[in-house]
Amino acid sequence: MVMASKSTGGGRGSGDVSGRTRVGRYELGRTLGEGTFAKVKFAKNMDTGENVAIKIMDKEKVLKHKMVGQIKREISTMKLIRHPNVIRLYEVMASKTKIYIVMEFVTGGELFDKIATRGRLREDEARKYFQQLINAVDYCHSRGVYHRDLKPENLLLDEKGLLKVSDFGLSALPQQVREDGLLHTTCGTPNYVAPEIINNKGYDGAKADLWSCGVILFVLMAGYLPFEESNIQALYKKIFKADFTCPAWFSASAKKLIKRILDPNPSTRITIAEVIENEWFKKGYKPPVFAQEEVNLDDVNSIFNESQDSSNLVVERREERPSAAPVTMNAFELISTSRGLNLSSLFEKQMGLVKRETRFTSKCPANEIISKIEQAAGPMGFDVKKNNYKMKLQGEKSGRKGHLSITTEVFEVAPSLHMVELRKATGDTLEFHKFYKNLSTGLKDVVWKAPDEENNQENNVAASSLKT
Incomplete structure (x- = not known):
């Protein structure tokens, strides 16, 4: 998206x-x-x-x-x-x-979260998600649509654990294919991108998408990327040569399929039709069942039509109230912040595991929470802008991907309990991770811990002292 x-x-x-x-x-x-x-x-x-x-x-x-x-x-x-x-x-x-x-x-979070939290998936579980991914990609291709930025972060899960492909911001429709029958726009995420895209000589969108699917399958089963280098040229070199090694725990048939998908030559690379017929892929395979529908695209052009009938336009209406307190988070929204219906993930116990957003709970008054965050962020080189119970923290120095920018909002969950959400708006995720680790040190008195967590921490300290 x-x-x-x-x-x-x-x-x-x-x-x-x-x-x-x-x-x-x-x-x-x-x-x-x-x-x-x-x-x-x-x-x-x-x-x-x-x-x-x-x-x-x-x-x-x-x-x-x-x-x-x-x-x-x-x-x-x-x-x-x-x-x-x-x-x-x-x-x-x-x-x-x-x-x-x-x-x-969808409430199940990103497929990437599963890997970040649990590490690699079992082969049967990885195959199940890969089958659903291939189903989706094959259908998209049948409609002349190529995704071009397939990666675990763009694969979401619903409450039943069903895979949902998202983010068609980089997709290509048939009219973007040139006379040579190929696409010519370089895009996608470097670690997942096919070698022919990097070459910039035109590429088959279906074959490039399948390469990305192969990288995803490797990540699901290995817990790490097949091609990873800090230097972009060294990374491209590995991708061009398909220089990777499957871990020992991959089955022989899985290794064989991945090597056929991650073939740097698109003309000899396996096709999606062949993948679907592959013995490893077919194990436990269930084809999707759904109804075909006619789609009308008239409204797509009308949203930019300045002469549009004003009666067809919607209006934003604000139900206003005095801002003496933060926005109250209702039950639906509270559940939407968690994975499925498991509310335990709301109360971040492992402060170290931070992705593009994180949250914590506090029994402190909302004004005090805002003040403490401002006090902690200032010395770290962040300009703070406040708007009611929302804040924007803007990094003064440019990082790997420009200036790190973080949005913060305090929600009232109950009269004496607030939830604080910090979300990376722009910049590098690893830099956000480091920022949050430093920030959390200054917020020790603000973050609420359940009594059993405090007991666990005391027990951990006691246990570690016995080992020394």
């Missing part, structure tokens, strides 16, 4: 208000993700009670950066795809200034 950031500024005045925002029949909730051109928010359909995710884009920004073609392509792509293993796009709406893309909301 194309994500986006929005800077916040100023302090909280006595006349400030906060509250819920309604767009059409949807009530907007917490922010799920941010990037350069959009923001994704949790939302609830007030007619049906269904939870959804809404991507919100600023029309002016999209036009200014000449992104209309890419946005139309992304929306068209998502509307064309109706498959149980692909994130569903329900509808597209527009106001005078914004575009709203209403999508399926």
Whole structure:
């Protein structure tokens, strides 16, 4: 998905208000993700009670950066795809200034989280996810759609553990194929990208996607990447030669299939049709069952049509209330922050495991939490901007991927309990990880620990002292 950031500024005045925002029949909730051109928010359909995710884009920004073609392509792509293993796009709406893309909301988190938390998957479990991935990619290709940025972070899980492919921001539709029948846009994530894309001489989108699927399968079963180097040229060298070694725990048939997928020569690389017929792949395979639907793309063009009938435009309505307290997080949103219905992940016990967002709970007053974060972030070289119970921390120095920018929000879960969410808006994830480790040192008095956690910590200290 194309994500986006929005800077916040100023302090909280006595006349400030906060509250819920309604767009059409949807009530907007917490922010799920941010990037350069959009923001994704949790939302609830007030007619049906269904939870959804809404991507919100600023029309002016999209036009200014000449992104209309890419946005139309992304929306068209998502509307064309109706498959149980692909994130569903329900509808597209527009106001005078914004575009709203209403999508399926899944609560199982990223497939990448499983690997980051548990390490490598068992071969049978990895095969199950790989089968679902191939099902989705094969269907996309049958509709003339190529993803071009397949990686574990773009593979989500629903509450039943069903794989859902997301993020078609880099996808290619048939009209992007040149006269030579090949695609010519270099894109994707370096570790997962096929050698022919790096070569920049044109490539077959289906074969390039399959290469990425092969890298994903390797990561699922190994717990690490087949091609990894800190130097980009050294990385490309390994990819060009398909210089990798399968771990000893891979079965012989899995090794053979992965080597056929990660063939640097696209003309001899195995095809998806051949993968589906492969004996290792077929074990326990269940073809997807779903109904085909006719798709109308008329509304995609209409959202950028300035002469559009104003009666078709939606309006943002804010149900305002005095901002004497942080936004209250309802049960639906509380559950949406956890993996499935397991609320234990809300109370981050392992402070070291940080990805692109993290959260902790506190029994301190909201104003004190905000003040403590500000005090801790300042000496670390971050400029702090506050807006009610939201903060934006902007790194003064540029890192590996530009300036690190972090958004923070305090939610009221109960009268005496707050949840604090920190999310990387821009910059490098590893730098965010280091920032949070340093920040958490200054927040020891703020983070709430359950009594059993405190006892466990005391026991751990006692145990370690016995060993020394």
